[in-house]
Amino acid sequence: MTTESPLIIALDYPSLDAALCMADQLDPARCRVKVGKELFTRSGPAILEALHGRGFEVFLDLKFHDIPNTVAGAVQAAAEQGVWMVNVHASGGRRMMEVAAKRLQDHNFSTHLIAVTVLTSMQAEDLNETGVVAMPEEQVMRLAMLTQQSGLGGVVCSAQEAAQINAQCGSDFLKVTPGIRPGFAAANDQQRIMTPSDAMRAGSSHLVVGRPVTQAKDPMMALAAIETELGAS
Numbered sequence: 001m002t003t004e005s006p007l008i009i010a011l012d013y014p015s016l017d018a019a020l021c022m023a024d025q026l027d028p029a030r031c032r033v034k035v036g037k038e039l040f041t042r043s044g045p046a047i048l049e050a051l052h053g054r055g056f057e058v059f060l061d062l063k064f065h066d067i068p069n070t071v072a073g074a075v076q077a078a079a080e081q082g083v084w085m086v087n088v089h090a091s092g093g094r095r096m097m098e099v100a101a102k103r104l105q106d107h108n109f110s111t112h113l114i115a116v117t118v119l120t121s122m123q124a125e126d127l128n129e130t131g132v133v134a135m136p137e138e139q140v141m142r143l144a145m146l147t148q149q150s151g152l153g154g155v156v157c158s159a160q161e162a163a164q165i166n167a168q169c170g171s172d173f174l175k176v177t178p179g180i181r182p183g184f185a186a187a188n189d190q191q192r193i194m195t196p197s198d199a200m201r202a203g204s205s206h207l208v209v210g211r212p213v214t215q216a217k218d219p220m221m222a223l224a225a226i227e228t229e230l231g232a233s
Contacts, residue, residue, distance in 0.1 A: 001055035006200065007031040007226065008059050008176070009219075010210035011051075016043040020050055025219045028055035030227070032084060034208055036061045048081050057084035059176075059208075063116050065089035068099035075100045079109035085176075087156060090115035090143035097150035105151075112174065114154040117143040117161070120179040137161050141168065148173055159194035159202050166203030177204040182212050182226055197229050 009031050013019040019039055026033070033056045035047055040062060051058050060083040064071045071088055078086040088100055101113055117140040118127070124135050132139055140161040145168060147155050154174025157165060162175045177199050196207055209226065216222035 001028045002057065003029055003032060005029075005031050005227075006204070006206045006230070007223065008034050008206055008208045009213050009223070010034045010036065010061075010178075010208055011039060012036055012210055012214070013039055014042060015039075016047050016050065019043070019047060020054075022214055022219065023051060023054055023056065026056075026213075026223070027220065028057070031223060032057045032059060032206075034059040034061050037063075045081055048083060052082055059083070059085040059087075061087060063087055063089050064100075065092045066096075068096045071096050072100045072103040075111075075113060076103050076107065076109075079104055079107070079111040083111055085112040085114060087114045087116055088152075090117055090147045090155065094146060094150050097147060097152055101151035112153050114156060114174055114176060115143065115147040115150075115152050116156045117147070118158075120158050137164070141165065144169055144173075154205070159199035159204050162199065162203035171203070171205075174205045175203055176206045176208060178208040178210075180207045180209050180212075182209075182222075182229065195229070196226050200230060 009026060011019040011022060011033050033051055035058055039047055048058055060078050064074045075086055104111060104113055118136050127136060127139060140157055141164060144155045144165045148169045156176045158179055159177045162177060165175055180196055180199055182196060199207055213219050213222045
């Protein structure tokens with residue numbers, strides 16, 4: 001099933017059963033879902049098969065970062081399993097990203113390949129400790145432009161950087177935004193956060209939402225509240 005919804009619900013669970021319990025409370029016509037490192041490491045391709053069987057488009061959020069041929073092989077493996085989107089770390093460099101993008105193109109896969117710029121949990125002092133002296137927004141822009149030049153379709157970025165990326169890279173360049181928190185939700189461990197409507201106005205193309213939906217008493221009611229906010233924006 002395909003959907004036009006910008007919402008991607010993060011299934012950040014430690015087991016296949018827990019993730020599917022949440023997925024069964026969601027509507028694949030109204031959202032996509034994200035599978036991250038812990039869930040995929042514990043459940044493997046079985047979680048992708050189960051979610052696809054329920055009609056969901058899946059963003060496989062494994063943030064590949066390795067030598068070019070290894071990353072290209074991993075990206076191809078993800079595409080062969082039918083995922084809607086997969087990502088790499090832009091800090092892996094131009095050659096790594098170009099080889100991965102070419103691998104998908106050569107095999108005519110429709111899977112979207114995007115890159116992580118700067119993790120939304122990181123602030124300037126965190127970057128400085130890794131030897132990056134730029135402010136987070138400067139590093140995001142540098143990596144976003146490198147990602148586009150390398151042939152990828154978009155980036156994961158904070159909503160705060162979405163407007164500038166939109167201006168530099170265009171509206172067709174995907175901007176997948178975690179750190180989305182509706183007014184009824186707590187910030188938790190992410191620092192650069194924004195409401196759904198503000199993020200879309202800033203230029204985000206897709207919004208990754210986790211706990212505000214998955215920890216709600218009624219997940220679809222929480223999702224509907226976000227849809228209402230987006231519709232009113």
